[in-house]
Amino acid sequence: MRKFAWLLPFALLVVPACSSPAPPPPPPFKTTVNMKDLMLNVLDPAADVIWESVGTIMTLEGTFEKFPATDDEWAGVRGSAIQLAESGNLLMLPTRSGGSADWIKDAQALIEASGRALKAIEAKDKDTLFTVGGDIYDVCTSCHSKFVVPTPVKP
Numbered sequence: 831m832r833k834f835a836w837l838l839p840f841a842l843l844v845v846p847a848c849s850s851p852a853p854p855p856p857p858p859f860k861t862t863v864n865m866k867d868l869m870l871n872v873l874d875p876a877a878d879v880i881w882e883s884v885g886t887i888m889t890l891e892g893t894f895e896k897f898p899a900t901d902d903e904w905a906g907v908r909g910s911a912i913q914l915a916e917s918g919n920l921l922m923l924p925t926r927s928g929g930s931a932d933w934i935k936d937a938q939a940l941i942e943a944s945g946r947a948l949k950a951i952e953a954k955d956k957d958t959l960f961t962v963g964g965d966i967y968d969v970c971t972s973c974h975s976k977f978v979v980p981t982p983v984k985p
């Protein structure tokens with residue numbers, strides 16, 4: 831026995847490699863609403879807060895710059911950027927994406943652009959936030975142009 835004791839570490843190394851366990855089953859995701867409801871209640875309101883947070887308002891009295899002015903206002907926009915970034919993951923759930931590579935690419939682009947919005951908000955950088963708002967809009971339209979089937983016009 832003493833003679834083969836040095837072999838023991840090798841034996842321990844080899845054993846785990848032989849028994850590869852089956853991959854765990856996917857988590858039991860359970861979506862509660864359809865795409866239309868997700869868009870109208872999660873993505874659209876969050877995007878609106880970002881789009882409406884920065885811009886130029888023209889009135890008869892003159893032109894005004896609009897941007898979050900107080901910490902509370904910045905915190906509100908930050909919450910919406912977080913909502914939008916995380917909603918990209920909701921779009922990637924298999925029951926929603928159907929495994930489409932194009933769909934997943936747009937969902938990832940949404941997470942990426944919303945992440946940039948979050949950084950701009952945390953830096954209180956209104957000009958970058960305005961630009962990134964445009965990028966977010968481009969992501970929305972990119973997916974819609976590929977996947978939203980236009981309502982047929984009645985003859």
Ligand code: HEC
Pocket residue numbers: 865866869870873874877914921933934936937940966967969970971973974977978
């Ligand atoms: C990965 C794809 C995808 C992305 C990204 C996406 N959408 Fe959508 N959106 C859809 C699909 C699919 C529908 C059609 C849903 C239906 O009616 O079945 C839709 C529909 C909508 C609608 C119309 C809902 C209605 O009244 O019928 C709005 C509003 C909307 N999206 C807003 C947004 C906004 C804002 C963004 C970006 C912040 C966005 N969407 C990003 C896929 C996407």
